[in-house]
Amino acid sequence: MSTSARTRLIRDFETLQYDPPGGITGGPCDNNLMLWNSSIFNPDFTPWHGGMRLTLKFSEDYSYKTPSIQFISKMFHPNIYEDGRIYLGIIESTWTPVYDVAAILTTIQSMLCDPSPYSPANREAARMFIENKWEYDRKVRDIIARSFTADRSCNN
Structure with a gap:
């Protein structure tokens, strides 16, 4: 691993440990600084309040x-x-x-509650978000409630 990538990831990890943004946790998997697990929790009044887990894979760049x-x-x-x-x-x-891991995760946290449905990756979710927000929120709550405990390990 390049020295600059390693130095930056160590600094990003220290930031998340000592001054984490609200509702965000994260860090390297096992002793692999290039693969991180993270969790994002949103406020209770959002359909995303149950918490989501994600991985971040870093390159030498x-x-x-x-x-x-x-x-x-x-x-x-x-x-x-x-x-x-x-x-x-x-x-x-x-x-x-200038963006660090905390900024990336904060952007994703914000995106969860404020999606861009007009350039979708999931057309069904975008359609439902636009046409029936109540049903969309209900489906999100149901999925989040069932999925947080059914995740995979760092070995992805």
């Missing part, structure tokens, strides 16, 4: 390149593919090396 991000928890969201990958246009379109 981090922080000049975004990590690969995938939800472990089952998701139903306009900007998240059925396999858990995030439509990264939201993050990549504004990416700068």
Whole structure:
């Protein structure tokens, strides 16, 4: 691993340990600094309050390149593919090396409650979000309630 990527990931980890944004946790899996597990919790009044788990895979080019991000928890969201990958246009379109892991996770946390349904990764979720928000929220709550405990390990 490059020294700059390693140094940056250690700094990002320390930030998350000592000054985490509300509702966000994360860190390296086992002794692999290039693979992280994270959890995002949103406020109780949102359909996303049950908590979601995701992995971040970093390349040697981090922080000049975004990590690969995938939800472990089952998701139903306009900007998240059925396999858990995030439509990264939201993050990549504004990416700068100034962003750290906390900023990435905070952006995702915000995206959960404020999706972009007009450039969807999941067309069914986008359609439901636009046409029947109540039903969309109900489906999200149901999926989140069942999926948080049925996740995979760091070995993805």
